[in-house]
Amino acid sequence: MDAPLPPRGRYLIRDAYVITLDAERGDLPHGDVLVEDGEIVAVGEGLSSPGSEVLDGTGRILAPGLVDTHTHLWNGLLRGVIEQEPGRTYFEVKRRVARHYAPEESYVAARLGLADALMSGTTTVCDWDHNARSPEDVDAKLRAHRDSGMRTRYAYGNPDNHPRDEVMDLADVARVQREWLGTRDDGRLSLCVAVRGPARTERDILSAEWAFARDRGLPITLHLGGRRDDAARYADLMQMHRDGLLGPDVQVVHAVDVTDEEIAMLAATGTSVCLSPLTEYEGMGIPRITELLDAGVLVSLSVDTLAAPLSASLLAVMGTALTIERGRPRGKAMTARRMLELATIDGARDLGLDHLIGTITPGKRADLILVNRADLNMVPCADPLPVLVLCAQPANVDTVLVDGRVLKRNGVLTAVDPNELAAAATRALAAVLDRADWHQFALPALAEADA
Ligand SMILES: [Zn+2]
8 A cells, every 4th residue: 555755855946826825925926835854945036946847837836835723533444334324424433434444444444534634735634532432542643644644733632532530641641752753753743632621521531631731831722612502412501611721832723613602712811712614514504704704713623524424625615615604694705815824834834833833934834735736626716716716626726735745646546556555545445334233335346456
């Protein structure tokens, strides 16, 4: 399934329509970007660099790589299992299969989700793991992150259905921080703690988990939990604020059903909000994006789960979320540029990576995407930015660099064989379903991978 990661080359991307998202640089209709050893070293027009490999930007948009701030990668195998039928809703499926994942299946699921994200121009993914089954399972996922070549954050959580009165495996979170960060990875991995929060665990457990994370300087993320009327799952934000649980080190996922008072508090405390519009529309409501942004809350975008089923495309998230936001009275003036910022620089801020990625700026790492603007679904492309946000498909994403490595070139992934990965994912789901004694699905027979 694996190909070795390509080397970090010396690239001159020439004559692209460059959307830098850097306030000082703006858009360059005929821009060049020079990349050396994983770093953006120059942005301008008419650059020359003898000896660099030229990547032709003619007819292409060059933009910062997209940042997905919350996806449960282990869910990737479940694409097609979920449906609105008894026994097949998301939470029923999750409960039935989660405990049957062995590390091999967790590895393949993570590779699948990361490769699918890469296809559509996502270069950074936060893997929000609410099925961290064992140290071996966690290591398998982190190997998948490393082998993918992508930039990742691992949000270390609990195994599915962990008892409310038991603390998470904090010793193993500490082990991962010690053993992986800066050593087993090459600077592309970061770590945070994925807690259950007050709706799903006891107060003393929650206090221990919060204190651990803050002692070690690890950011915290939690799910707010769907709709306010779902009391068993919904965390009370104002009570969390009174308890000192919020702040700039905390990301709240799915803050959909928020009041004006809560929005003001999130802004005042610097707590960030991660939205997954495509799954939120299905069961939680329509997020108040404009109200959050107008109040000054940091908002980022995410895919959440491929199980929905969804593709891992943040292009789809941006386009749909912008369309629906403009259908709300408060949101009708939202621009495509603001939506693209949520999926790039604001996502980078949310993950604490904005010093490294999120804009095309000399000194930052080279996480870049080249998108064909001459394809039929993109032309005539008078103003490339709204066309990118509202029309682009994964197939338009021609080239993707992560940390200066070309991981997609001419539309083809370079560090993984897609056919072998598809076959491995299908076999992995078959193994999980078999252990769960679930024999309802006729999975396609895909070619066996070479041993
Ligand atoms: Zn989630």
